[in-house]
Amino acid sequence: MKFDVAIVGSGLAGLSVALHLAETRKVAIISKRELLDGASNWAQGGIAAVLDSGDSHDQHIADTLVAGGGLCDADATRFIVENGRAAIEWLIEQGVPFTRDDSAELGFHLTREGGHSQRRIIHAADATGHAVQVTLEQKVRAHPNISLFEHHCAIDLITSDKLDAKSQHRNLQPKCHGLYVQDVRSGEVHTVAAEHTVMATGGAGKVYLYTTNPDTASGDGIAMAWRAGCRVANMEFIQFHPTCLYHPYAKSFLITEAIRGEGGLLKLPPEAGPAAGMRFMLAHDERAELAPRDVVARAIDFEIKKRGLDYVHLDISHKPAAWLIEHFPTIYARCLELGIDITKEPIPIVPAAHYTCGGVVTDLQGRTDLPGLYAVGETACTGLHGANRLASNSLLECVVIGRACAQDIESKERVGAPYLPDWDESRVTDADEEVVIAHNWDELRRFMWNYVGIVRTTKRLERAQHRIALLKEEIDEYYRNFRITSDLLELRNLVDVAGLIVNSALQRRESRGLHFSRDYPETLPKALPSILTPTRR
Numbered sequence: 001m002k003f004d005v006a007i008v009g010s011g012l013a014g015l016s017v018a019l020h021l022a023e024t025r026k027v028a029i030i031s032k033r034e035l036l037d038g039a040s041n042w043a044q045g046g047i048a049a050v051l052d053s054g055d056s057h058d059q060h061i062a063d064t065l066v067a068g069g070g071l072c073d074a075d076a077t078r079f080i081v082e083n084g085r086a087a088i089e090w091l092i093e094q095g096v097p098f099t100r101d102d103s104a105e106l107g108f109h110l111t112r113e114g115g116h117s118q119r120r121i122i123h124a125a126d127a128t129g130h131a132v133q134v135t136l137e138q139k140v141r142a143h144p145n146i147s148l149f150e151h152h153c154a155i156d157l158i159t160s161d162k163l164d165a166k167s168q169h170r171n172l173q174p175k176c177h178g179l180y181v182q183d184v185r186s187g188e189v190h191t192v193a194a195e196h197t198v199m200a201t202g203g204a205g206k207v208y209l210y211t212t213n214p215d216t217a218s219g220d221g222i223a224m225a226w227r228a229g230c231r232v233a234n235m236e237f238i239q240f241h242p243t244c245l246y247h248p249y250a251k252s253f254l255i256t257e258a259i260r261g262e263g264g265l266l267k268l269p270p271e272a273g274p275a276a277g278m279r280f281m282l283a284h285d286e287r288a289e290l291a292p293r294d295v296v297a298r299a300i301d302f303e304i305k306k307r308g309l310d311y312v313h314l315d316i317s318h319k320p321a322a323w324l325i326e327h328f329p330t331i332y333a334r335c336l337e338l339g340i341d342i343t344k345e346p347i348p349i350v351p352a353a354h355y356t357c358g359g360v361v362t363d364l365q366g367r368t369d370l371p372g373l374y375a376v377g378e379t380a381c382t383g384l385h386g387a388n389r390l391a392s393n394s395l396l397e398c399v400v401i402g403r404a405c406a407q408d409i410e411s412k413e414r415v416g417a418p419y420l421p422d423w424d425e426s427r428v429t430d431a432d433e434e435v436v437i438a439h440n441w442d443e444l445r446r447f448m449w450n451y452v453g454i455v456r457t458t459k460r461l462e463r464a465q466h467r468i469a470l471l472k473e474e475i476d477e478y479y480r481n482f483r484i485t486s487d488l489l490e491l492r493n494l495v496d497v498a499g500l501i502v503n504s505a506l507q508r509r510e511s512r513g514l515h516f517s518r519d520y521p522e523t524l525p526k527a528l529p530s531i532l533t534p535t536r537r
Contacts, residue, residue, distance in 0.1 A: 001028070001190060001191070001192050001193065002193045002194070002417060003026050003027060003028040003147070003192065003193070003194045004021075004025035004026045004027065004194065004195055004196065004414070005017075005018075005021055005025050005026070005027045005028070005194055005195070005196045005197075005198060005409060006027075006028045006030065006178060006179065006192050006194035006196075006197045006198070007027060007028065007029050007030065007197075007198040007200055008030045008154045008179070008197070008198065008199055008200060008201055008220070008221060008224075009029075009030075009031070009038065009198075009199065009200030009201040009202060009221065009377070009379070010029055010031040010035040010036075010037075010038055010137075010150075010200075011038035011040035011041075011133070011200060011202055011377060011378075011398065012040040012129070012132060012133065012136070012377065012395055012398040012399065012402070013040075013200040013376040013377025013378075013379075013397075013398035013399075013401070013402050014029060014198065014200030014376070014377070014402075015029070015035075015133070015136040015137070015139075015140055015402075016136070016376075016398060016399050016402030016403060016406075017198050017200065017366075017374075017376060017402045017405050017406050017409075018140055018143075018146055019094075019136065019139055019140065019143070020402065020403050020406030020407070021406045021409060021410065022143045022145045022146050023145070024410055025145065025409070025410070026145055026147075027145060027146045027147070028146075028147045028148075028149060028192060028194070029140065029146060029147070029148050029149065030149045030152050030154060030179075030181055030192070031148070031149065031150045031151070031152065032151070032152070032153055032154075032184070032216050032220075032486070033150065033151060033216060034150050034151070035133070035137045035140070035141075035148070035150065036130075036133055036134070036137060037214055037216055038133075038202055038214060038216055038217075040129045040132065040133050040202075040395065040398070041129050041130050041133045041214075043128055043129025043130075043132075043394075043395060044126045044127060044128060044129065044254055044256035044258070044330065044331070045111075045113055045121060045123060045126075045128060045256045045257050045258045045391060045392050046111060046113075046121035046122055046123030046124075046128045046258070046392050046395075047087075047088065047091075047121065047122050047123070047128065047132075047392055047395040047396050047399075048060065048084070048113075048116065048120050048121055048390070048391070048392035048393050048396055049081075049084030049085055049087065049088045049120060049122060049396055050081065050084055050085060050120060051084075051085060051088060051105070051106050051108070051110060051120060051122060052104070052105050052106070052110060052118070052119070052120065053105060054118065055118040055119075055120050057078070057081050057082050059117055059118060060081045060084070060116075060118075060120060061077050061078055061081050062117075063115055063116050063117050063390055064077050064081065064384070064386075064390045064393060065077065065386070066115070066292075067115040067292045067386075067388050067389070067390035068384075068385060068386025068387055068388055068389075068390065068513065069294075069386055069387030069388055069512045069513030069523075069527065070386070070387070070512070070527035071234070071386035071387040071512065071513065071527040071528075071529065072383060072384060072385065072386035073382065073383025073384065073386075075364070075383075076364055076382045076383040076384050077383070077384055079364050079400070080382070080384050080393075080396060080397055080400045080401070081396075083400045083403075083404075084396050084400065086400075087396060087399035087400050087403070088122055088399075090399065090403070091132060091135075091399065094135055094136060094139060095135050096124065096131055096132050096135045097124055097131055097135070098122050098123065098124050098128075098131070099123055099124055099125055106122075108122050109122075109123070110122055111123055111258050111261055111262065112258075112261045112262075113257040113258055113260075113261040113391035113392055114257055114260055114261060114287075114289070114290045114291060114292055114293060114296065114391055115290070115291075115292040115293070115390045115391055116261075116390070116391065116392075121258065121261075121391075121392045123258070125326075125327065125328070125329055125330070126256055126258065126327065126328045126329065126330045126331055127329075127330045128395070129395070132395070149181065149183075151183065151184045151185055152181045152182065152183055152184065152190075153181060153182045153184055153220075153486045153489050153490075154179055154180075154181050154201070154220055154221075154224060154489075155179070155180040155181060155182055155189065155423075155484065155489060156179065156180055156224055156227065156228075157176050157178075157179045157197065157224050157225070157227075157228040157370075157373065158176070158177050158178050158179055158180065158191070158193075158420055159174050159175065159176055159177065159228050159229070159370065160173075160174050160175045160177060160418075161174045163177075163418070163420070163421070173371065174228075174229060174370060174371070175370065175371045175372045176197050176228065176370050176371065176372035176373035177193060177194070177372065177417050177418060177420060178191065178192045178193040178194045178197060178417060178420060179192055179194075179197060179224075180192070180423050182484060182486070182489070184486050187483070187485075189422075189423035189425070189484075190423075191420050191421070191422055191423065193417035193418075193420050194417060195372065195412070195414065195415065195416065195417055196372055196373075196374065196409045196412070197372060197373050197374070198366070198373075198374040198375070198376060198405065199221030199222075199224065199225055199360065199368075199373065199374065199375040199376070199379045199380075200221065200375075200376050200377050200379060200402075201216075201219075201220040201221030201222075201379050202216065202217050202221075202377065202378045202379060203217050203219065203355060203356035203359075203378040203379070204217060204218065204219030204222060204356050204494065204497045204501075205217040205353045205354065205355075205356070206218045206219075206445070206490070206494060207219060207353070207444065207445065207448050207494050207497055207498050207501065208238075208352075208353035208445060208448050208449050208453075209445045209446050209448070209449035210244070210350070210351075210352040210353065210449060211252060211352050211353040211354065212241050212244050212252050212253075212254040212352050212353070212354045213252065213353065213354070214252070218490040218491075218493050218494050218497075219356070219493050219494060219496070219497035220489075220490070220493045221360065221375060221379035222235075222356075222359055222360055222379055222493075222496075222497055222500070223492070223493035223494075223496040223497050224493070225360040225368060225370070225373065225375060225379075226360075226496060226500065226532075226534055227496065227534070228370055228373065229369065229370055229534055230360050230361065230368045230369045230370050230373070230375075230534070231360075231361040231369055231531055231532060231533050231534070232358060232359060232360055232361060232381065232500055232504075232531075232532050233358050233359070233361045233381040233383075233529045233530060233531045233532070234357055234358030234359075234381055234385075234386075234387070234504065234529050234530055235356070235358040235359070235497070235500040235501045235503075235504040235505075235530065235532070236358070236501060236504040236505035236507075236508055236514075236515045236530060237356075237357035237358055237385070237386075237387050237388065237513055237514040237515055238353055238355070238356060238357070238452075238501065238514060239293055239294065239297075239353075239354050239355040239356075239357055239388060239389050239514055240293070240294075240297040240301075240351040240352060240353055240354055240453075240454050240514070241254060241257075241293060241297070241351065241352055241353075241354030241355070242293055242296040242297040242299075242300050242349070242351050243255040243256075243257075243259070243260070243296075243314055243347075243349040243351075244349060244350055244351065244352035244354075245334075245335070245338075245347065245348070245349060246310065246311035246348040246349055246350045247338050247340075247348065249338060250334070250338055252352070253334060254354075255314060255331060255347055255349055256328070256331065257293070257391045257392070258327075258328075259314060259316055259328065259331070259347075260289040260290065260296075260314070261290065262316065262319070262327065263316060263318070263319060264289060264314050264315065264316035265279055265289060265314070265315050265316070265318075266279060266280060266281050266289055266296070266299075266300070266312060266313070266314055266315075267279055267280070267312065267313045267314075267315050267346060268280060268303065268307070268309075268312060268313070269309065269311060269312060269313050269346075269348065271307075271308075271309055271310070272307050272309065275307075280299065280303055280312075281296065281299055283299075284298075284299035284302070285299070292388055292390070293354075293388065293389075293391065294387075294388045294513055294514045294516075297351040297454055298454055298455070298516060300312055300349075300350070300351050301351055301453075301454045301455060304350070310350070311348040311349060311350050312348075312349060312350075313346035313347065313348060313349070314346060314347045314349045315345075315346035315347070316342060316347075317342060317343055317344050317345055317346065319343075321343035321344075324342060324343050325343070328342070331347075335347060351454060355378065355385075355389050355394065356378055357381075357385040357386070357387070357388065357389050357513075357514065358381045358504065358530070359375065359378065359379050359380045359381040360375040360379055360380050360381060361380075361381055361531065362374070362375050362376075362380045362381065362382055362401075363382075364382060364401065364404055365401075365404045365405055365407070365408035366380060366401050366402075366404065366405035366408070367405075367408065374405050374408075374409070376398065376401050376402050376405050377394075377397065377398045377401070377402070378394065380401070382397065382401060383529070384397050385397075386513065386527075387512045387513020387514055387515065387527070388513035388514045425483060428480075428481060428482055428483050429481070429482060429483065430482065430483055434485070434487070436474075436478065437478075437485070437487050437488055437491055438487075440471055440474065440475060440491060440495075441487070441490075441491050441494070443467070443471070444467075444468075444471060444491070444494060444495060444498060445494075447463070447464055447467050448464065448498055448501075451463050451464040452464050452498075452501060452502055452505060454516065455516050455518060456505060456515070456516065456517050456518070457517065457518045457519055458506070458517070458519045461502055461505050461506050462506070464498070464502050465499075465502045465503070465506065468495060468498050468499045468502060469499075471495050472495050472496070472499065475488075475491060475492050475495055476492075479492055500532060503532060504530040504532060505517075507530050507532075508520075508530055509524075510522060510523050510524040511523060512524075512527065
């Protein structure tokens with residue numbers, strides 16, 4: 001199969017690239033499941049942008065830099081913030097049904113979230129990601145130049161140095177020519193040739209036992225780009241969302257940041273004894289519930305461990321019931337299904353792995369170290385998020401960099417793709433015991449949660465590093481000898497990403513933003529990114 005552009009991933013970043021290119025290019029979108037199964041569809045809060053005259057680019061930039069712990073790239077931050085309004089206007093043009101407010105300058109309601117000094121979050125009630133994704137999905141499905149490959153798993157990139165030794169491309173600078181993908185339903189492997197390949201696979205939350213991410217978030221794009229020779233940066237900065245619903249029947253249900261932005265209070269539950277019902281955030285930070293996510297997540301983690309709790313409470317029941325139901329209908333309905341009425345009682349919550357602030361090193365057009373390969377969205381590290389992502393900046397980055405990536409691809413001269421070899425299964429057999437995959441998957445996620453979580457020590461990280469090395473050896477042997485499955489592909493990618501997280505964390509000998517080390521509690525005077533460079537194979 002030949003395309004001008006192959007996009008791996010169907011979240012906001014990938015769909016933005018596709019729609020911007022579709023008028024002039026033949027585009028393929030490869031999605032592990034269906035188009036709406038990615039993390040973008042789960043995003044509740046909204047998109048941050050300067051949309052009111054009482055706000056300014058400088059204020060948004062300053063808020064981003066403060067949250068980012070001094071590690072944000074200044075040029076990337078300014079570029080993305082200054083292009084924010086154009087990104088929102090494009091989404092409005094596509095028909096995204098943002099919540100309206102006729103008294104606002106732009107005609108849409110703006111909310112505020114932790115770390116923001118102004119109301120600048122445009123949203124569609126409390127299900128912004130879903131509203132955006134449904135709108136763009138309809139556009140993508142209707143476009144004649146876009147081919148959709150749902151239920152297809154990316155296996156690996158095809159680079160010029162992997163082609164046949166007699167190929168004329170062998171001795172040229174390495175270049176990406178496409179990738180291998182597996183049809184999950186039939187098991188068949190297809191060769192996808194493309195002049196430009198875009199990694200938009202999202203983050204790697206599934207490397208942890210508890211996460212707000214969908215099952216698809218296995219770090220595929222980061223792992224594939226790393227194996228193809230691209231640098232990755234800042235992988236130690238995993239954002240743990242402070243407020244994930246704690247309930248045995250609720251899987252990965254996020255309680256949006258906007259609940260705290262609108263006055264929600266964090267309190268100790270009845271299990272805290274005499275301290276039950278007490279607010280605790282003021283003891284940790286003067287900004288209390290409106291402190292950045294890393295501060296709030298560490299505070300909750302501290303209180304849970306100190307008092308032997310399983311969870312804490314987030315209480316917004318002091319607000320009028322009608323107002324809560326109007327502004328947070330999704331959360332109200334889901335909690336009510338589980339027997340929790342947020343208009344009358346607090347919500348039990350725990351922190352959970354939420355966002356990968358690092359990723360594949362790119363410039364502001366999404367270009368990676370490998371010509372022909374781009375990375376956008378959570379897969380990439382533009383430098384915007386630094387040591388801690390400011391709430392609702394991620395969807396903004398998806399749209400702004402998605403558009404810039406498409407413009408860069410359109411500016412390139414068309415050269416066509418070389419002949420690519422078929423996937424070779426001649427030396428493998430069907431797996432004899434697939435329980436090995438399930439066991440290794442569970443082990444990896446548990447020790448990552450215990451050893452590489454919100455608070456870290458060098459000893460814990462070294463234990464994790466040792467276990468990852470053993471797992472990687474076992475999984476690589478399995479990959480070489482047996483036919484691939486989607487579970488094996490995801491496990492292989494998660495182990496690679498786990499190694500990147502641990503190695504980056506060991507390299508950082510300080511505490512900054514989302515990375516807190518008991519062995520190095522101080523912050524160094526100069527902020528430097530953690531950049532890992534792969535060894536060419």
